[in-house]
Amino acid sequence: MEFPTALVLNAIVAGLLLGGFYAAVSVGISISFGMLDVVNIAHPAFIILGSYIAYIVNARLGFDPILVSVVLSPLFFALGMLVYRVYYVCFEKRGQESLRGLAFFFGILFITEVTLVLIFGVDYRLVETSYSSTTLRLGPVDFPLRLVVPFAVSLAMVIGVQLFLSRTFFGRAVLAVAQDQLALRLMAINPFRVKEFAFALSIATAGIAGAFLIVIQPVQPSIGREYIGLVFAVCVLGGLGSIWGTLLGAFILGLAESFTSTFFGPSWAPAVSFGILLGALAFRPTGLLGR
Amino acid sequence: MRNRTFAVIAFAIALVLIALTRVIANDYFFSAVYTVLQFIVLATAWNILGGYTGYVNFGSAAFFAVGAYTTVFLNKSLHLPLPVLIVAGTIVAGLLGLGVGYLTLRMRGVFFAISTLALAVVLFTFVVNWDYVGGARGAYIIQPREAPLGFSRYGHLLYATMVLMAAFAIVVARAIERSVIGRGLAAIRDDEVAAECAGVPTLRLKLFSATVSGALMGMAGTTLPLYLSYVEPTAAFNLSYAVNSIAMPLIGGMMSWLGPLIGAVLLGTVQQVVQVTISSEWNLFIVGVLLVAFVTLAPNGIMGWVEAWRRSRPHPR
C-alpha cells in the first residue's frame, strides 16, 4: 500500500497552523487560570463574542476582522476588568471561589450563548476577507491563507504576551502575584490591581482570538462550549502558568485533531480535545512544562 | 422525623398526584408536570454531589442522556419491560458516575467540574456516531398501545413513573443528608483536608456521592424515549438540563433536600409559562440570568433567606 504522503503532510501542516491559533485561544486561560487561579470557563464566550463583533463590522463596513478586533481590544479589556471586579467582590473576597465562582462563570457562558442565539439565531456566520479563498501551494502541501494569516498573528500575540510577562515590570508583577501576594504588597503594589489587569488582558486576547476563529471557520453560538475542553486541554497538557507550555500543548492538540479529522472524520474532532484533557488530568495533571 | 415516616408521606403524596390522572383531562397539564418532576429528580440528584459534597457537575446532561440511550439500546435489542429499563439505565449511569469520579475526584474540584463538561461532549460525539441507537438522525420508539395498571393511556403510566421517581429521589437525598455519610459529605464540602485528617475517607465518600448522583440523573432519563417516542442526541444532551440542574438547587438552597425541590418547582413552572407565552430561547436566557443573579447576590438561595430571617427573629431563651 502506498504511504499517503500528501495526506500526512497536509495533516501535519494543518495541525501546526491550527495549533498556533489554538495557542492564541488558550493563552488567556493560561493567565486567568494558570496564574490567577480563576476558573473562567466563560473564556470561550468572550471568544465567540469577539467573533460576532468582528462579523458585524465586517458585514456592515467591510473592514478586515482581525484588524477590527485589535482596534476594539480595549473594549474587551474593559469588559474583563468589569467581570473580574464582580468576581472578586462576590467570590474571591468571601473565599467562595470554588463552587460558586464556577457556577458564576458557567452562567455567564450560558447567558452569552443564549443572547447570541436571540440576536443572531443559530445559523452559521462567516466573514469575507481578501485572503479567504486564496491557498498557497508548496508541492503536495496546501497552505490556505485563511489558516496562515491567523496563525501568524496568533503567534505574534502569544509571543507578545510572553515577552510582556517576562520583560516588563508590570508583566513580572503578574507572574509574581501568582506566587506571593504578600511580597507584592510589601513592595507597595496592589495585588488586586495586578490581578484585575491580568484578567482583563486575558479577556482582551479572547476578543482578538475570536476574530481569528471566524476567519478560519464559520461560527454559531454553541461553538463556545466545544472550545472549553480544548482550551483547558491545551493549558493542562502544556502545564498551567507556562506560556511556552501553552504553545506546546496547542501544537500537540492541533496535530492530534488534524490527524483524527483526516483519518477518522471531522465529527470526532471535539472528542479528541476532551479525551486528551481527561487523559492529561488522569495521568499527568502538572502538564509537560508546568511549574 | 424518621426516614421511614418521611418515605411514607412522600409516597402518599405521590399517589395523590398519580390519582389526578383520573380527574384531569387536560393533556398539557401532565406534560408540564412531567417536565417539572424530571427537573426535581435532576436538581435533587445534582445537589447530592454539588450542595452536599461541594463538587460541581456541569455534565448532568451526559448522565441523563445515558439513561435515555440505555433504554433505546435495550429496547431495540431485547424488548424489556419498563421497570427493567429503568433499573438498567440507573445502573449504567451510576457506573458512569463511579468511573468518571474514579478518574477525576482525586484532584481539585475545579478539574472534576471541567471533566464533567468534557464528558458530556465526548459522549455526545460517541452517540452521534453510533448508528445502532440512531446516531444523529435519532431513534424512534413505539409506545405500547395499551397501558397496564388501569391507566387510560401509556403517557399517564410514564407520568406516574416520573412521580414515583421524584418521590424516590427526594427520600434518598434526605436519607443521605441525615446519615453519618451525609455528615461526612458536609465535612468534605466545608474543608476536605480537615475532613480527611479527622478520619473521613474522602475519596470513598466522594465516589459514593458521584455514583448516587449520576445514577439518579440517569434514572430521570430512562423514560424520556418512551415519553417522546423519539430521541435524538441534541435533545437528550440539551444544555438546558445542565444549566437547570445547577440553577435550581442554587436558587432553592443547596444545603438540604428541600432546596432543589423548591427551586425545581418554582423555576420549572416559570419556564413552562415563559416557554408557552414567549419562546424557549427567552426561557433559557431567564434561567441564565437568574443563575448569575442568585449566585452573586443570594448564594444560599431561598432557603438561605428563610434561615437568615429565622435567625434574625428574637427567640425565647
Add this chain to the structure above:
Amino acid sequence: MTEPLLRVSGLSKRFGGFTALERVDLIVARGERLGLIGPNGSGKSTLVNCISGTLRNEEGSIRFAEHDLGGQPPHRRVRLGLARSFQIPKPFASMSVLDNLRIPLLYAARQHEKLASDRIAEEAMDVLRQVGLADKAHAMSRGLTQVDMRKLELARAVAAKPSLLISDEAMAGLSASEVDDMLALLLGLKERGVAVIMIEHVMRAVMKFSDRIAVLVAGRKIADGAPQSIVNNREVVTAYLGE
C-alpha cells in the same frame, strides 16, 4: 525493648529543587511529651504533614503503632490513632461547634473504640468541657473568636481519641493566660495516656511541657534530648539568635 509509638526514619521531602526535610529521624514513646522547635521555615509543618499523610515523603519510613504508614492516606492514619491540629484553624464552617466534633468521633474514634451512636453527643460535650468550649456547643463554628477556634481545632484532634496528637503552633499569638489555658489542656492529655508532639515558638510553654525536645533547623534535626541540655546546646542557640 518495646517498639516506640512513632518511629520516623530517614525522612526526606523535596519540593522541586528545594529540600524541605533531610533524613530526619524521630522517636516518640507511648505517653511521651515531645517538643519540636526550630526557626521559621525549618520544616516543622512539613514534617507534621508528612507524618499525618497530607504530604508524601520521597525517602524514609514512618512506623506508627506497629504499622508501616507508607502510602497510607491521612484518614487511615487518624483511624490508627494519629491525630493532628492545623496551625491555621480549619473549622467545618457550616456546622456548629458540637457537630464539628461529631466528625472525628464518628469517623475516627469509632474505629478503635466502641461508641454507641446515642453517646456521640455526650462524648463531644465531654471533649468540649476539656477545652472550655462547653457553653458554645451550639454556636456556629464560623463565628468563633480566634482563641476559641484554636481550642476547637485541638478539640477536634482530641475527639479522634488518638494515641498520638500533634499540636501545630496552637499557641501562636495568644496572650499569657490563653497560653496557660492551652497548656493545661495539653498537659491533661497525659493523664489519658496520649502522647503529644507540640510544635511551638512559645519557649516557656515548650520548656514546661516537654519530657524531651527535638530541634529542626533548615530541614535537619540538629538536637534531640532533655529540655535543659537543649537550652544549653550551642548550635541551637546560634540557630535561634543567628550568627
